[in-house]
Amino acid sequence: MNKPKTLFDKIWDAxxxxxxxxxxxxLFIDRHFIHEVTSPQAFDGLRKRGIPVFNxxxxxxxxxxxxxxxxxxxxxxxxxxxxxxxxxxxNCAEFGIELYDLGHPFQGIVHIIGPELGLTLxxxxxxxxxxxxxxxxxxxxIAFGIGTSEVEQVLATQCILQHRPKTMRIEVNGKxxxxxxxxxxxxxxxxxxxxxxxxxxxVEYAGSTIESLSMEARMTICNMSIEMGARGGLxxxxxxxxxxxxxxxxxxxxxxxxxxVESWKLLKTDKDAAYDNVLTYDAADIAPMITxxxxxxxxxxxxxxxxxxxxxxxxxEKTSFTKSLEYMGLEPGSTLLGKPVDYxxxxxxxxxxxxxxxxxxxxxxxxxxxxNVEVWVVPGSKQVEEQARKEGLDKIFEAAGFELxxxxxxxxxxxxxxxxPAGKYCISTSNRNFEGRQGPKSRTFxxxxxxxxxxxxxGRITDVRELVD
Amino acid sequence: xxxxxxxxxxxxxPLPVENIDTDQIIxxxxxxxxxxxxxxENLFRDWRYDGDGNPKTDFILNNPTHQGKIxxxxxxxxxxSSREHAAWALYDYGFRVVISSFFADIFKNNSLNNALLxxxxxxxxxxxxxxxxENNPKTEIEVxxxxxxxxxxxxxxxxxxxxxxxxxxxxxxxxxxxxLLSLKKEIKEFDFKSYELQATSY
Ligand code: SF4
Numbered sequence: 001m002n003k004p005k006t007l008f009d010k011i012w013d014a015x016x017x018x019x020x021x022x023x024x025x026x027l028f029i030d031r032h033f034i035h036e037v038t039s040p041q042a043f044d045g046l047r048k049r050g051i052p053v054f055n056x057x058x059x060x061x062x063x064x065x066x067x068x069x070x071x072x073x074x075x076x077x078x079x080x081x082x083x084x085x086x087x088x089x090x091n092c093a094e095f096g097i098e099l100y101d102l103g104h105p106f107q108g109i110v111h112i113i114g115p116e117l118g119l120t121l122x123x124x125x126x127x128x129x130x131x132x133x134x135x136x137x138x139x140x141x142i143a144f145g146i147g148t149s150e151v152e153q154v155l156a157t158q159c160i161l162q163h164r165p166k167t168m169r170i171e172v173n174g175k176x177x178x179x180x181x182x183x184x185x186x187x188x189x190x191x192x193x194x195x196x197x198x199x200x201x202x203v204e205y206a207g208s209t210i211e212s213l214s215m216e217a218r219m220t221i222c223n224m225s226i227e228m229g230a231r232g233g234l235x236x237x238x239x240x241x242x243x244x245x246x247x248x249x250x251x252x253x254x255x256x257x258x259x260x261v262e263s264w265k266l267l268k269t270d271k272d273a274a275y276d277n278v279l280t281y282d283a284a285d286i287a288p289m290i291t292x293x294x295x296x297x298x299x300x301x302x303x304x305x306x307x308x309x310x311x312x313x314x315x316x317e318k319t320s321f322t323k324s325l326e327y328m329g330l331e332p333g334s335t336l337l338g339k340p341v342d343y344x345x346x347x348x349x350x351x352x353x354x355x356x357x358x359x360x361x362x363x364x365x366x367x368x369x370x371x372n373v374e375v376w377v378v379p380g381s382k383q384v385e386e387q388a389r390k391e392g393l394d395k396i397f398e399a400a401g402f403e404l405x406x407x408x409x410x411x412x413x414x415x416x417x418x419x420x421p422a423g424k425y426c427i428s429t430s431n432r433n434f435e436g437r438q439g440p441k442s443r444t445f446x447x448x449x450x451x452x453x454x455x456x457x458x459g460r461i462t463d464v465r466e467l468v469d
Numbered sequence: 470x471x472x473x474x475x476x477x478x479x480x481x482x483p484l485p486v487e488n489i490d491t492d493q494i495i496x497x498x499x500x501x502x503x504x505x506x507x508x509x510e511n512l513f514r515d516w517r518y519d520g521d522g523n524p525k526t527d528f529i530l531n532n533p534t535h536q537g538k539i540x541x542x543x544x545x546x547x548x549x550s551s552r553e554h555a556a557w558a559l560y561d562y563g564f565r566v567v568i569s570s571f572f573a574d575i576f577k578n579n580s581l582n583n584a585l586l587x588x589x590x591x592x593x594x595x596x597x598x599x600x601x602x603e604n605n606p607k608t609e610i611e612v613x614x615x616x617x618x619x620x621x622x623x624x625x626x627x628x629x630x631x632x633x634x635x636x637x638x639x640x641x642x643x644x645x646x647x648x649l650l651s652l653k654k655e656i657k658e659f660d661f662k663s664y665e666l667q668a669t670s671y
Binding site for chain 1: 583
């Protein structure tokens with residue numbers, strides 16, 4: 001009998017083109033996504049070497065990081081951003097790559113459009129010059145972020161040289177409490193194992209809680225795998241997965257699809273397969289979460305206190321902790337409940353899918369935002385935006401005083417026009433609370449779309465459970 | 470052909486902060502260039518300059534006592550965004566080695582692809598380095614890639630790990646594409662049958 005294997009190992013092994021003593025594995029890449037920020041130097045590299053793209057049909061491009069989320073029909077105002085998007089346009093035309101440009105009905109954040117177009121499928125290897133490529137792993141594939149030199153490798157050879165990471169299983173079992181959603185699960189896990197706790201590992205999420213989640217929720221979880229240092233995270237595909245993919249634009253259709261489903265059902269970790277590490281959590285311990293510091297591991301239950309310096313284990317940690325709280329303008333040992341916020345950002349590849357917008361609408365329906373906050377709702381893609389309008393969510397947001405914008409990365413990263421001003425507090429559904437991430441000196445609280453919506457209504461950090469019945 | 474790396478002896482710039490993410494190394498708003506050069510100017514931008522663009526005197530890069538080709542940083546260096554610009558910025562500024570007790574995966578790959586050597590040492594050795602540099606800013610550290618050792622002036626040393634393939638690449642100035650292009654025939658075969666293969670081989 002063959003040695004029992006993890007799902008990760010099965011997919012990896014099926015994609016190794018060449019294994020050579022002393023070399024990393026040459027791994028074949030099924031699907032490659034690119035965007036304007038991390039690709040220009042890679043295309044330049046191809047030009048310098050005088051080589052074409054190896055297989056143009058395996059790469060798909062979109063513009064997301066640098067795009068404005070207002071007046072997208074007008075030329076991009078900022079010269080450098082405009083130049084970068086134009087360079088992407090030129091490169092895609094020259095090398096023959098499909099581009100979903102501004103104004104295209106498929107445009108959106110790269111990790112939102114792949115799954116929604118049926119380009120992301122189980123069993124694949126997927127890379128993109130972006131660390132949140134881990135999102136795609138929700139479909140039971142190996143998906144991870146790469147650097148620009150590696151983007152060039154994939155364009156040139158459809159392969160990448162990689163060492164096989166270690167594997168970790170994270171199990172969450174049981175029923176989630178009221179007001180607790182996928183974002184809380186992943187913020188909870190990261191708060192337990194720290195921002196570097198899974199470095200060197202590829203994570204498989206499993207257990208009854210994970211199995212009960214929708215695809216959108218699974219994507220939220222896999223998305224933030226990188227925030228604990230993991231290369232990526234994946235979830236074994238099941239009927240939820242197959243039903244989500246069935247009928248999507250670029251997915252195989254009809255009989256061919258149903259045949260694929262039969263083989264995808266084999267995409268499971270064998271019984272008795274060994275992981276390098278296994279962690280187990282109980283859904284009952286998870287509550288609405290919020291971060292207080294400047295890395296995603298610095299999270300607490302919204303009703304808990306920020307730790308005190310005395311409660312920290314390592315001396316080294318203390319300097320970084322103090323620096324972080326100073327940046328945030330918060331006191332050790334204090335609680336965040338009731339703390340006023342200035343901005344609410346609902347968006348990013350973590351939480352800008354249609355289900356996220358529905359969650360937000362469910363809280364705000366018929367209510368008004370607090371007058372002291374500005375609220376931006378930025379859909380993850382053109383298709384999400386269309387769907388939200390079709391369902392009348394735009395009306396709910398408008399009535400509440402929220403601004404529904406056009407798709408893009410927006411205030412997730414302070415690169416485009418949407419920035420949180422210096423010193424201001426933003427409760428954000430994105431994935432990073434690093435210093436200056438949302439704009440120079442901006443201060444970020446990461447939370448779920450439900451918690452963000454609750455803060456929008458009250459103007460302060462709120463336990464969303466008080467607003468839902 | 471990249472620059473070759475073999476040996477380096479240099480003073481250091483100590484930055485004893487943990488979890489330095491790539492957004493600090495090079496903030497997103499400076500990622501708009503379409504070439505690899507010039508990012509050094511904005512390395513650690515928001516720690517290095519105030520809102521008006523004046524150098525902050527309390528930041529180590531603005532302190533003339535501490536200069537050199539080696540950056541020594543706290544645990545979990547380079548976490549966060551996969552931006553290779555972080556490695557380019559460090560290299561462009563003049564660093565050739567980064568020492569820490571722990572590196573984020575993608576950053577490690579990115580730096581190795583750009584002739585910037587990440588040297589992972591034990592927590593205790595890292596503290597030793599910080600101490601020696603604190604006592605004497607002119608402390609020179611020697612990094613020898615061939616023997617994979619890092620040595621302090623007092624003779625204290627430690628070996629570090631590096632994948633043999635990556636080591637050879639650095640020493641010879643080769644990159645991954647040179648190797649992958651040599652596999653073109655195998656990749657073509659794989660590309661042709663991979664979808665079927667993928668769906669039937671689990
Ligand atoms: S939404 Fe944020 S995290 Fe996601 S791809 Fe865009 S910038 Fe990166």
